[in-house]
Amino acid sequence: MIKFLLPVFLCMTVMSKAQTNSSFDVHFDTDKFTLTMDATTSLDSFVKANPKGIKMKLYGHCDVMAGYEYNDVLSLKRTHAVKNYLVKKGVSPEAITEEKGFGKRRPLNRNRGENEMYLNRRVEIVTGDDELMEKEPLVKTLTQELDDTKNTVGKNIVLKNMNFYGGTHVIVPQSLPVLLELLDYMKKNPALEIAVEGHICCQEGEGDGLDIGTHTRDLSVNRAREICTYLNQNGIASSRLRFKGFGHQQPLTPYPEKTEEERTGNRRVEIKILRK
DSSP states (O other): OOOOSSSSOOOOEEETTEEEEEEEEEEOOTTOOSOOHHHHHHHHHHHHHSOTTOOEEEEEOOOSSSOHHHHHHHHHHHHHHHHHHHHHTTOOGGGEEEEEEOTTSSOSSOOOHHHHHHHHSEEEEEESSSOOOOOOOSSOOHHHHHHOTTOOTTOEEEOTTOOBOTTSOOBOGGGHHHHHHHHHHHHHOTTOEEEEEEOOOSOSSSOOOOBTTTTBSOHHHHHHHHHHHHHHHTTOOGGGEEEEEOTTSSOSSOSSOOSHHHHHHHSOEEEEEEEO
8 A cells, every 4th residue: 555644635625616615535455445544544534624514425436457347336335434434433424415436437647556546546525515516537548438439440549558668568567457448348348349559759760669579670569469469368359459560650749759748659559449
């Protein structure tokens, strides 16, 4: 569990268009709904800081690990744990006017690494009398991108946070969440066929990069192939998968890239929808 200077983020932030609403977040360990010592300490402080009878709503959230159905249940278990503790500490059950579990549908960030995933494993306690304004996620998930009716056959979608160790086709562990999400979506949508397309950055001309693992100049090809291999080894038929490497033929920013954002944009992996 990641430790912060404060046991939880007491983010008494004003909600969009609801000036009297404030939110307070309680965080959880990976795949858990039991309250940690940090969480109970913070909930004790929350109870003391708020007047008795104040109305509140509980919204549960998860990181991107595991599928949607599993996370929907887990996020509700987290709200139940918080509610039970608050009631135990003297909060009236009638003061809790709403409980919802959003699973992994409303991330605060892109789930890049344990720190960001920790922030998403939370129950948001919203206090006040106004209705909570519906909020769009800050970043669309891959599932939302694939579900988007505008993304039809022929459309390309960037696999956000898909990264490899420098100069290799070896996927870094932090990219597992997006792979699991893609795998889960393809299992639930058996008609979907995709092409995985690799790109590189930081190279003059249109050629491909050197893969230091194979000593061949086909880095973007090997990276795209590696993703297809992962999907195939986990139950996705090879007939539903294609791969291609474009080297530095389709940079979003011309060489030389000047910022890390430009390098990341060029050093990307996309999936093209072939059949949906």
